[in-house]
Amino acid sequence: MMLDLDDRLDRIYENILDYEAKQVAELVKSEVEAGTDLKIILDDALIAAMDEVGDLFAEGELFVPEMLMAANAMKAGMEILRPLLSESDVPSAGKVVIGTVHRDIHDIGKNLVGMMLEGGGFEVIDLGVNVAPAEFVEAAAKHSPDIIGMSALLTTTMPNMPKTIDALHKADFKGKIIVGGAPVTLEFAETIGSDSYAPDASVAVSLAREMLGID
Numbered sequence: 001m002m003l004d005l006d007d008r009l010d011r012i013y014e015n016i017l018d019y020e021a022k023q024v025a026e027l028v029k030s031e032v033e034a035g036t037d038l039k040i041i042l043d044d045a046l047i048a049a050m051d052e053v054g055d056l057f058a059e060g061e062l063f064v065p066e067m068l069m070a071a072n073a074m075k076a077g078m079e080i081l082r083p084l085l086s087e088s089d090v091p092s093a094g095k096v097v098i099g100t101v102h103r104d105i106h107d108i109g110k111n112l113v114g115m116m117l118e119g120g121g122f123e124v125i126d127l128g129v130n131v132a133p134a135e136f137v138e139a140a141a142k143h144s145p146d147i148i149g150m151s152a153l154l155t156t157t158m159p160n161m162p163k164t165i166d167a168l169h170k171a172d173f174k175g176k177i178i179v180g181g182a183p184v185t186l187e188f189a190e191t192i193g194s195d196s197y198a199p200d201a202s203v204a205v206s207l208a209r210e211m212l213g214i215d
Protein backbone atom coordinates (compact mmCIF):
# COMPACT_ATOMS: atom_id res chain seq x y z
CA MET A 1 0.00 0.00 0.00
CA MET A 2 1.34 3.44 -0.90
CA LEU A 3 1.61 6.08 1.84
CA ASP A 4 -0.34 9.28 1.23
CA LEU A 5 1.52 12.35 -0.07
CA ASP A 6 1.99 14.04 3.32
CA ASP A 7 3.53 10.90 4.80
CA ARG A 8 5.82 10.45 1.81
CA LEU A 9 6.99 14.08 2.03
CA ASP A 10 7.48 13.59 5.74
CA ARG A 11 9.74 10.62 5.04
CA ILE A 12 11.97 12.81 2.83
CA TYR A 13 11.98 15.49 5.55
CA GLU A 14 12.91 12.98 8.26
CA ASN A 15 15.65 11.44 6.12
CA ILE A 16 17.25 14.88 5.68
CA LEU A 17 17.18 15.32 9.46
CA ASP A 18 18.77 11.83 9.72
CA TYR A 19 21.48 12.81 7.15
CA GLU A 20 20.50 9.91 4.85
CA ALA A 21 21.61 11.38 1.52
CA LYS A 22 21.09 8.16 -0.46
CA GLN A 23 17.59 7.63 0.92
CA VAL A 24 16.67 11.25 0.20
CA ALA A 25 17.81 10.92 -3.42
CA GLU A 26 15.82 7.70 -3.87
CA LEU A 27 12.67 9.05 -2.23
CA VAL A 28 12.79 12.30 -4.23
CA LYS A 29 13.28 10.26 -7.41
CA SER A 30 10.23 8.11 -6.75
CA GLU A 31 8.21 11.20 -5.84
CA VAL A 32 9.13 12.75 -9.20
CA GLU A 33 8.19 9.49 -10.92
CA ALA A 34 4.85 9.50 -9.08
CA GLY A 35 4.21 12.86 -10.77
CA THR A 36 4.17 14.98 -7.60
CA ASP A 37 4.46 18.74 -8.23
CA LEU A 38 8.17 19.65 -8.05
CA LYS A 39 7.42 22.76 -6.04
CA ILE A 40 5.65 20.70 -3.40
CA ILE A 41 8.65 18.36 -3.07
CA LEU A 42 10.98 21.36 -2.88
CA ASP A 43 8.94 23.47 -0.43
CA ASP A 44 7.26 20.89 1.79
CA ALA A 45 10.11 18.38 2.07
CA LEU A 46 13.54 19.81 1.17
CA ILE A 47 13.20 23.47 2.15
CA ALA A 48 11.02 22.63 5.16
CA ALA A 49 13.69 20.24 6.45
CA MET A 50 16.47 22.79 5.94
CA ASP A 51 14.37 25.43 7.73
CA GLU A 52 14.12 23.01 10.65
CA VAL A 53 17.90 22.38 10.49
CA GLY A 54 18.47 26.16 10.50
CA ASP A 55 16.22 26.55 13.55
CA LEU A 56 17.91 23.67 15.40
CA PHE A 57 21.31 25.20 14.62
CA ALA A 58 20.16 28.61 15.86
CA GLU A 59 18.91 26.98 19.09
CA GLY A 60 22.25 25.24 19.61
CA GLU A 61 20.69 21.79 19.14
CA LEU A 62 22.76 21.06 16.03
CA PHE A 63 26.35 21.97 15.24
CA VAL A 64 28.30 22.65 12.05
CA PRO A 65 29.11 18.97 11.21
CA GLU A 66 25.44 17.97 11.53
CA MET A 67 24.35 20.99 9.53
CA LEU A 68 26.82 19.99 6.78
CA MET A 69 25.49 16.41 6.76
CA ALA A 70 21.89 17.60 6.55
CA ALA A 71 22.86 20.07 3.81
CA ASN A 72 24.49 17.20 1.91
CA ALA A 73 21.37 15.07 2.23
CA MET A 74 19.25 17.99 0.99
CA LYS A 75 21.73 18.47 -1.85
CA ALA A 76 21.26 14.84 -2.92
CA GLY A 77 17.56 15.57 -3.33
CA MET A 78 18.25 18.90 -5.02
CA GLU A 79 20.45 17.15 -7.57
CA ILE A 80 17.43 15.13 -8.72
CA LEU A 81 15.18 18.21 -8.82
CA ARG A 82 17.58 20.83 -10.20
CA PRO A 83 17.60 19.76 -13.90
CA LEU A 84 13.81 19.39 -13.84
CA LEU A 85 13.26 22.67 -12.01
CA SER A 86 15.32 24.63 -14.51
CA GLU A 87 13.00 23.31 -17.24
CA SER A 88 9.84 24.14 -15.33
CA ASP A 89 8.37 27.41 -14.19
CA VAL A 90 8.97 27.17 -10.44
CA PRO A 91 10.09 30.71 -9.57
CA SER A 92 13.43 30.96 -7.78
CA ALA A 93 13.51 33.04 -4.59
CA GLY A 94 16.32 35.03 -6.18
CA LYS A 95 19.79 34.72 -7.64
CA VAL A 96 22.87 34.79 -5.41
CA VAL A 97 26.50 34.91 -6.51
CA ILE A 98 28.78 33.72 -3.73
CA GLY A 99 32.54 33.38 -3.33
CA THR A 100 35.48 33.47 -0.94
CA VAL A 101 37.49 36.66 -1.36
CA HIS A 102 40.90 37.07 -2.99
CA ARG A 103 43.84 35.18 -1.41
CA ASP A 104 41.54 33.17 0.86
CA ILE A 105 40.95 29.47 0.23
CA HIS A 106 38.62 28.60 3.14
CA ASP A 107 35.38 27.32 1.69
CA ILE A 108 33.55 25.13 4.21
CA GLY A 109 31.46 27.98 5.62
CA LYS A 110 30.86 29.52 2.20
CA ASN A 111 29.72 26.14 0.83
CA LEU A 112 27.39 25.71 3.76
CA VAL A 113 25.88 29.15 3.17
CA GLY A 114 25.49 28.31 -0.53
CA MET A 115 23.78 25.00 0.24
CA MET A 116 21.44 26.54 2.80
CA LEU A 117 20.51 29.30 0.33
CA GLU A 118 19.79 26.62 -2.27
CA GLY A 119 17.74 24.80 0.32
CA GLY A 120 15.90 28.09 0.84
CA GLY A 121 14.92 28.17 -2.84
CA PHE A 122 17.62 30.54 -4.13
CA GLU A 123 19.59 29.97 -7.32
CA VAL A 124 23.23 29.98 -6.25
CA ILE A 125 26.21 30.64 -8.50
CA ASP A 126 29.35 29.67 -6.63
CA LEU A 127 32.54 31.36 -7.84
CA GLY A 128 34.71 29.21 -5.57
CA VAL A 129 37.68 30.48 -3.56
CA ASN A 130 40.36 33.15 -4.06
CA VAL A 131 37.94 35.28 -6.07
CA ALA A 132 39.46 38.61 -7.13
CA PRO A 133 37.31 41.80 -7.12
CA ALA A 134 37.35 41.82 -10.94
CA GLU A 135 35.91 38.28 -10.98
CA PHE A 136 33.02 39.33 -8.71
CA VAL A 137 32.42 42.30 -11.04
CA GLU A 138 32.48 40.02 -14.08
CA ALA A 139 30.02 37.61 -12.45
CA ALA A 140 27.73 40.52 -11.49
CA ALA A 141 27.60 41.60 -15.14
CA LYS A 142 27.13 38.05 -16.43
CA HIS A 143 24.47 36.81 -13.99
CA SER A 144 22.78 40.01 -12.70
CA PRO A 145 22.36 38.49 -9.23
CA ASP A 146 19.93 39.92 -6.65
CA ILE A 147 22.58 39.37 -3.98
CA ILE A 148 26.35 38.96 -3.89
CA GLY A 149 27.76 37.06 -0.88
CA MET A 150 31.39 37.18 0.17
CA SER A 151 33.23 35.02 2.66
CA ALA A 152 36.57 35.73 4.41
CA LEU A 153 38.20 33.61 7.12
CA LEU A 154 41.48 35.48 7.50
CA THR A 155 42.05 38.89 9.04
CA THR A 156 44.53 39.44 6.20
CA THR A 157 41.88 38.84 3.52
CA MET A 158 39.05 40.83 5.15
CA PRO A 159 40.28 44.06 3.42
CA ASN A 160 39.50 42.35 0.11
CA MET A 161 35.82 42.74 1.01
CA PRO A 162 35.77 46.57 0.86
CA LYS A 163 37.98 46.38 -2.25
CA THR A 164 35.40 44.11 -3.90
CA ILE A 165 32.48 46.27 -2.74
CA ASP A 166 34.16 49.39 -4.17
CA ALA A 167 34.77 47.62 -7.47
CA LEU A 168 31.13 46.47 -7.59
CA HIS A 169 29.85 49.98 -6.85
CA LYS A 170 32.16 51.43 -9.50
CA ALA A 171 30.71 48.91 -11.95
CA ASP A 172 27.25 50.16 -10.93
CA PHE A 173 26.09 46.90 -9.32
CA LYS A 174 22.55 47.54 -8.09
CA GLY A 175 21.91 44.36 -6.08
CA LYS A 176 22.47 43.70 -2.38
CA ILE A 177 25.72 42.64 -0.73
CA ILE A 178 26.05 40.28 2.22
CA VAL A 179 29.30 39.34 3.97
CA GLY A 180 30.32 36.68 6.47
CA GLY A 181 33.09 34.47 7.80
CA ALA A 182 34.47 33.84 11.29
CA PRO A 183 36.47 37.11 11.72
CA VAL A 184 33.79 39.30 10.10
CA THR A 185 31.55 41.32 12.43
CA LEU A 186 28.42 43.40 11.99
CA GLU A 187 30.46 46.50 12.80
CA PHE A 188 33.00 45.67 10.08
CA ALA A 189 30.21 44.96 7.60
CA GLU A 190 28.67 48.35 8.32
CA THR A 191 31.93 50.27 7.93
CA ILE A 192 32.69 48.70 4.53
CA GLY A 193 29.26 49.50 3.09
CA SER A 194 27.84 45.97 2.95
CA ASP A 195 24.04 45.81 3.01
CA SER A 196 24.04 42.89 5.38
CA TYR A 197 26.06 40.52 7.56
CA ALA A 198 25.19 37.06 8.84
CA PRO A 199 27.08 35.16 11.54
CA ASP A 200 25.97 31.78 10.16
CA ALA A 201 24.27 30.02 7.28
CA SER A 202 20.77 29.92 8.72
CA VAL A 203 20.73 33.65 9.49
CA ALA A 204 22.12 34.22 5.96
CA VAL A 205 19.00 32.58 4.50
CA SER A 206 16.56 34.63 6.58
CA LEU A 207 18.45 37.86 5.79
CA ALA A 208 18.57 37.05 2.07
CA ARG A 209 14.80 36.54 2.14
CA GLU A 210 14.34 39.76 4.11
CA MET A 211 16.54 41.78 1.73
CA LEU A 212 14.41 40.67 -1.21
CA GLY A 213 11.14 41.23 0.64
CA ILE A 214 10.16 37.52 0.81
CA ASP A 215 8.42 36.42 4.04
Ligand code: B12
Nearest residue numbers: 104105106107108109149150151154155180181182200201
Ligand atom coordinates in the same frame (compact mmCIF):
# COMPACT_ATOMS: atom_id res chain seq x y z
C1 B12 B 1 39.57 24.36 8.08
C2 B12 B 1 40.56 25.49 8.19
C3 B12 B 1 41.54 25.59 7.20
C4 B12 B 1 41.57 24.68 5.98
C5 B12 B 1 40.54 25.16 4.97
C6 B12 B 1 39.87 24.03 4.22
C7 B12 B 1 38.68 24.50 3.44
N1 B12 B 1 38.42 23.78 2.38
O1 B12 B 1 38.02 25.47 3.77
C8 B12 B 1 43.04 24.87 5.52
C9 B12 B 1 43.87 23.81 6.20
C10 B12 B 1 43.28 24.79 4.01
C11 B12 B 1 43.39 26.23 6.12
C12 B12 B 1 44.41 27.02 5.66
C13 B12 B 1 44.84 28.19 6.30
N2 B12 B 1 44.34 28.69 7.46
CO1 B12 B 1 42.77 28.06 8.25
N3 B12 B 1 41.36 27.41 9.40
C14 B12 B 1 40.51 26.42 9.27
C15 B12 B 1 39.62 26.36 10.52
C16 B12 B 1 40.18 25.27 11.43
C17 B12 B 1 38.14 26.08 10.33
C18 B12 B 1 37.41 27.01 9.35
C19 B12 B 1 36.06 26.42 9.05
O2 B12 B 1 35.88 25.76 8.02
N4 B12 B 1 35.09 26.57 9.98
C20 B12 B 1 33.75 25.99 9.87
C21 B12 B 1 32.84 26.88 9.05
C22 B12 B 1 31.46 26.22 8.92
O3 B12 B 1 32.69 28.11 9.73
P1 B12 B 1 32.90 29.51 9.02
O4 B12 B 1 33.85 29.39 7.90
O5 B12 B 1 33.13 30.53 10.06
O6 B12 B 1 31.49 29.79 8.33
C23 B12 B 1 30.30 30.10 9.01
C24 B12 B 1 30.12 31.61 9.29
O7 B12 B 1 31.33 32.31 9.43
C25 B12 B 1 29.26 32.09 8.15
N5 B12 B 1 29.88 32.45 6.87
C26 B12 B 1 31.01 32.03 6.27
N6 B12 B 1 31.13 32.54 5.07
C27 B12 B 1 30.05 33.32 4.84
C28 B12 B 1 29.68 34.08 3.74
C29 B12 B 1 28.50 34.80 3.78
C30 B12 B 1 28.09 35.60 2.59
C31 B12 B 1 27.69 34.76 4.95
C32 B12 B 1 26.47 35.55 5.01
C33 B12 B 1 28.05 33.99 6.06
C34 B12 B 1 29.24 33.28 6.00
O8 B12 B 1 28.41 30.98 7.94
C35 B12 B 1 29.18 29.77 8.05
C36 B12 B 1 28.29 28.66 8.44
O9 B12 B 1 27.55 28.87 9.61
C37 B12 B 1 39.83 27.80 11.12
C38 B12 B 1 39.63 27.91 12.63
C39 B12 B 1 38.25 28.36 12.99
N7 B12 B 1 37.77 27.82 14.08
O10 B12 B 1 37.62 29.16 12.32
C40 B12 B 1 41.25 28.12 10.65
C41 B12 B 1 41.67 29.57 10.48
C42 B12 B 1 40.58 30.38 9.82
N8 B12 B 1 42.87 29.49 9.54
C43 B12 B 1 43.77 30.27 9.86
C44 B12 B 1 44.98 30.39 9.14
C45 B12 B 1 46.03 31.33 9.71
C46 B12 B 1 45.20 29.64 7.96
C47 B12 B 1 46.46 29.69 7.07
C48 B12 B 1 47.03 31.09 6.81
C49 B12 B 1 47.47 28.76 7.71
C50 B12 B 1 48.84 28.77 7.07
N9 B12 B 1 49.78 29.36 7.81
O11 B12 B 1 49.00 28.29 5.98
C51 B12 B 1 45.96 29.03 5.78
C52 B12 B 1 45.42 30.10 4.81
C53 B12 B 1 45.25 29.64 3.42
C54 B12 B 1 44.54 30.71 2.64
N10 B12 B 1 45.26 31.48 1.86
O12 B12 B 1 43.34 30.86 2.74
C55 B12 B 1 43.43 31.14 11.07
C56 B12 B 1 43.08 32.57 10.71
C57 B12 B 1 43.66 33.59 11.68
C58 B12 B 1 43.29 34.95 11.30
N11 B12 B 1 42.77 35.66 12.27
O13 B12 B 1 43.42 35.41 10.21
C59 B12 B 1 42.30 30.31 11.74
C60 B12 B 1 41.29 31.16 12.53
C61 B12 B 1 42.99 29.29 12.67
C62 B12 B 1 43.70 29.96 13.87
N12 B12 B 1 43.05 29.99 15.00
O14 B12 B 1 44.77 30.42 13.75
N13 B12 B 1 42.55 26.51 7.15
